[in-house]
Amino acid sequence: MRNISIIFLKQLKDTLKNKAVLIQFVMFPLMAVIMENSVKIEGMPENFFVKLFSVMFVGMAPLTCISSIISEEKEKNTLRALMMSNVKPLEYLCGIGSYVWLMCMAGTAIFAVCGGFTGVSLVEFVAVMAAGVVLSELIGGVIGIFSRNQMSATSVTIPVMMIFSFLPMLSMFNDKIEKVANLTYTQHLSLLINGLGTAPIKAENLLVPAVNCLFALVLFVLSFKRISKNPF
Amino acid sequence: MSKAIEIKEIRKSFGEKKVLDGISLNIEKGEIFGLLAPSGAGKTTLIKILTGQLNADSGTSIVNGINSNALTGAECRKFGIMMDNFGLYDRLSCCENLKVFAGIYGIGKERIYEVLEAVGLAESAKKSASALSKGMSSRLRLARVLLHNPEILFLDEPASGLDPASAEEIQKLILAEKSKGKTIFLTTHDMAEAELLCDNIALLDGGKIVEYGNPREICRRYNHKKTLKIHLKNGEDMELPHNEKSAEIIAEMMKNGGLETIHTSEPTLKDVFMELTGKELSQ
Numbered sequence: 001m002r003n004i005s006i007i008f009l010k011q012l013k014d015t016l017k018n019k020a021v022l023i024q025f026v027m028f029p030l031m032a033v034i035m036e037n038s039v040k041i042e043g044m045p046e047n048f049f050v051k052l053f054s055v056m057f058v059g060m061a062p063l064t065c066i067s068s069i070i071s072e073e074k075e076k077n078t079l080r081a082l083m084m085s086n087v088k089p090l091e092y093l094c095g096i097g098s099y100v101w102l103m104c105m106a107g108t109a110i111f112a113v114c115g116g117f118t119g120v121s122l123v124e125f126v127a128v129m130a131a132g133v134v135l136s137e138l139i140g141g142v143i144g145i146f147s148r149n150q151m152s153a154t155s156v157t158i159p160v161m162m163i164f165s166f167l168p169m170l171s172m173f174n175d176k177i178e179k180v181a182n183l184t185y186t187q188h189l190s191l192l193i194n195g196l197g198t199a200p201i202k203a204e205n206l207l208v209p210a211v212n213c214l215f216a217l218v219l220f221v222l223s224f225k226r227i228s229k230n231p232f
Numbered sequence: 233m234s235k236a237i238e239i240k241e242i243r244k245s246f247g248e249k250k251v252l253d254g255i256s257l258n259i260e261k262g263e264i265f266g267l268l269a270p271s272g273a274g275k276t277t278l279i280k281i282l283t284g285q286l287n288a289d290s291g292t293s294i295v296n297g298i299n300s301n302a303l304t305g306a307e308c309r310k311f312g313i314m315m316d317n318f319g320l321y322d323r324l325s326c327c328e329n330l331k332v333f334a335g336i337y338g339i340g341k342e343r344i345y346e347v348l349e350a351v352g353l354a355e356s357a358k359k360s361a362s363a364l365s366k367g368m369s370s371r372l373r374l375a376r377v378l379l380h381n382p383e384i385l386f387l388d389e390p391a392s393g394l395d396p397a398s399a400e401e402i403q404k405l406i407l408a409e410k411s412k413g414k415t416i417f418l419t420t421h422d423m424a425e426a427e428l429l430c431d432n433i434a435l436l437d438g439g440k441i442v443e444y445g446n447p448r449e450i451c452r453r454y455n456h457k458k459t460l461k462i463h464l465k466n467g468e469d470m471e472l473p474h475n476e477k478s479a480e481i482i483a484e485m486m487k488n489g490g491l492e493t494i495h496t497s498e499p500t501l502k503d504v505f506m507e508l509t510g511k512e513l514s515q
Contacts, residue, residue: 006335017323076319086305
């Protein structure tokens with residue numbers, strides 16, 4: 001537990017000086033606040049920007065942050081120095097994972113306040129975001145662990161992140177895209193968030209993210225075995 | 233003295249390339265041992281095997297009484313490993329970099345400042361690691377290694393690429409650790425550094441140890457010429473054999489005041505390596 005908190009604190013200090021990662025946590029909540037308060041169009045759904053950007057946030061921030069953090073540590077061999085100091089791979093992953101999760105939940109809090117969610121809607125929104133962040137972290141972790149350096153991580157992260165964060169928005173305009181998007185967890189998180197407190201939760205809204213999660217978990221376990229065997 | 237490191241018949245290949253081919257060595261506790269070889273000859277590979285980062289194809293290595301293959305994290309804490317490519321957290325300050333590892337080792341803050349003071353970085357404690365010069369970065373990496381007061385230090389080319397003043401600082405720190413009774417396994421391709429620091433050295437070539445022993449003894453062993461090189465005040469150079477007659481000649485020169493300098497013809501480690509392998513150590 002001590003090593004997890006040390007990695008957590010290290011990451012906190014590091015991120016405050018790392019604009020590339022910091023901006024991921026701030027960008028979408030800030031855009032939601034600005035857009036919700038500045039764009040008023042007649043007939044526009046309530047909390048349109050909060051719902052749109054919160055899904056993008058879930059698909060982008062945890063995924064890019066985790067893959068960027070792990071790949072940087074691998075590239076600079078600081079991960080090797082940590083492992084040789086008796087930090088276990090699981091402790092390291094829990095340290096950065098809990099840090100990114102908490103930062104994303106702080107962003108979620110901004111979305112929730114901006115959207116004025118209360119009661120059941122608030123609980124549902126936070127739960128959907130919390131689960132989505134974990135799923136994105138798993139995917140980001142897989143990319144980070146399998147990448148040799150930051151450049152190769154970025155080249156994989158960008159298309160993956162674009163699929164998960166932009167498909168729900170694009171599916172609003174195109175039926176074919178919607179069919180593809182229906183296979184992704186972010187599309188169903190988007191449907192859940194858009195139906196907060198009004199539409200009933202359909203089984204597929206939970207099933208698809210669960211299948212996505214299972215798939216990500218298998219990949220994560222495989223990559224974790226790799227990092228446990230040879231963290232270098 | 234008991235053995236800190238025992239290496240028996242270690243072999244390691246990467247594909248077709250034999251990097252280590254039956255290496256056997258014993259290193260006593262409290263000794264500075266230097267492994268000298270050109271770049272890419274397998275020095276780092278041997279350190280990785282000894283510290284459990286890499287498995288040998290065959291052979292055994294016992295470090296601190298434990299087989300390297302069976303080293304646990306707790307046992308690794310007794311080592312300090314400074315590899316050239318073990319990076320620093322660039323965005324964190326010197327102090328913050330050490331705080332991460334002090335936290336992991338459960339060491340108090342006062343030790344951080346003690347180590348920073350020892351490596352001469354006390355005044356740069358708040359400077360971010362990215363703003364440090366190469367010499368300062370090396371000293372910070374050494375500070376990280378010394379932080380938990382390890383019993384055995386593995387230093388992979390610690391002064392490589394540093395200017396002479398920075399290299400001397402690092403060498404002083406290594407000698408200071410030896411005086412505390414630490415065992416130090418050093419790899420280098422700098423012969424002068426090895427002669428200055430090491431109690432024993434091994435010359436590695438083609439995956440094999442081609443010579444082993446005290447650096448001065450090795451040089452003496454390969455002193456085939458046994459001559460004296462003399463430089464006279466009139467600018468003339470002479471080479472005389474080691475014998476009674478030469479002693480008389482030299483005594484006469486000294487009486488006349490014609491002698492400027494006198495040197496023995498002992499080869500350097502560079503010469504010995506060249507004689508044994510036909511290669512330059514710095515290749």
